[in-house]
Amino acid sequence: MTRLKDRVVIVTGAGRGLGRSYARHLALEGAKVVVNDFGGGLHGEPGRETPAEEVVREIQSAGGEAVANADDVSDWAGAHRLVQSALDAFGDVDVLINNAGILRDRMLVNMSEAEWDDVIRVHLRGHFCPTRAVAAHWRARAKTSPDRSPRDAVLIHTTSISGLFGSPGQANYATAKSGIATFAYECHLEMNERLAVRSYAVGPSARTRLTESSPAAVDAVAKPERGFDFFDPDNVSPFVVWLASPECAAPSGSVYTVEGDEVTLIQPWTRTRQIKAGDRRWTLDMLDAAAPGLLAEGGVHDAPDR
Numbered sequence: 001m002t003r004l005k006d007r008v009v010i011v012t013g014a015g016r017g018l019g020r021s022y023a024r025h026l027a028l029e030g031a032k033v034v035v036n037d038f039g040g041g042l043h044g045e046p047g048r049e050t051p052a053e054e055v056v057r058e059i060q061s062a063g064g065e066a067v068a069n070a071d072d073v074s075d076w077a078g079a080h081r082l083v084q085s086a087l088d089a090f091g092d093v094d095v096l097i098n099n100a101g102i103l104r105d106r107m108l109v110n111m112s113e114a115e116w117d118d119v120i121r122v123h124l125r126g127h128f129c130p131t132r133a134v135a136a137h138w139r140a141r142a143k144t145s146p147d148r149s150p151r152d153a154v155l156i157h158t159t160s161i162s163g164l165f166g167s168p169g170q171a172n173y174a175t176a177k178s179g180i181a182t183f184a185y186e187c188h189l190e191m192n193e194r195l196a197v198r199s200y201a202v203g204p205s206a207r208t209r210l211t212e213s214s215p216a217a218v219d220a221v222a223k224p225e226r227g228f229d230f231f232d233p234d235n236v237s238p239f240v241v242w243l244a245s246p247e248c249a250a251p252s253g254s255v256y257t258v259e260g261d262e263v264t265l266i267q268p269w270t271r272t273r274q275i276k277a278g279d280r281r282w283t284l285d286m287l288d289a290a291a292p293g294l295l296a297e298g299g300v301h302d303a304p305d306r
């Protein structure tokens with residue numbers, strides 16, 4: 001199991017749930033893993049425990065290589081320290097998996113300013129800061145290589161089903177996760193051709209602290225008494241490890257959902273119906289007349305069955 005042999009991978013929010021599963025599976029495939037976890041609670045509050053160190057011990061006990069990092073990825077300096085910790089421990093970075101996140105679910109009419117700001121900060125800024133830090137390293141690495149050419153690097157960002165299809169009571173979380181899907185594509189546009197960086201977004205469905213705390217999801221993700229455990233976090237990890245592999249054929253810029261035994265390619269925003277005024281400015285009456293051609297039957301979103 002050496003598909004990722006000597007690849008250095010940073011996983012944020014890797015102390016529990018999906019991030020922990022990713023870190024362990026990456027190490028089993030030979031990756032050297034930086035296990036980042038702020039050690040905070042579900043809502044982002046500081047914690048006393050050190051979940052990242054626990055995951056590192058698990059990996060090392062299984063014969064793998066890993067180091068722990070407790071920096072806040074939404075902090076500019078902290079994100080740069082995170083990348084530096086990978087360089088100090090292993091000499092390089094090949095893959096960044098942005099996974100850290102929090103929930104503060106509330107219906108929009110009851111949501112506070114802090115509940116909005118905290119979720120946007122941890123998710124969007126928590127994706128931007130580490131990505132910005134590692135991108136600078138990859139650019140410098142390409143400039144100093146003997147032939148001044150980049151080598152394969154990977155960004156895996158974490159969107160969500162609610163970010164792609166919406167979810168009542170999660171306006172802050174869904175908005176952040178939708179932005180992350182766009183951010184992943186923007187990273188592809190800016191870094192794939194120039195720096196050989198492959199960028200993806202993955203929307204996982206799994207039983208984690210976040211889903212088990214969400215009234216909309218807790219019953220749906222409950223562990224079954226028998227049979228295939230559809231929402232086991234370990235179901236998502238093989239796909240993430242596959243994306244991180246240098247041989248992976250998935251096109252950069254693509255977005256996927258991973259649920260149980262299902263992997264789905266998500267169609268991004270796309271142009272559909274169009275009306276034209278014919279080289280003149282629209283009038284209200286013209287819009288009334290042309291509207292049926294623009295507003296044909298069909299929803300804006302095709303939400304998943306589940």
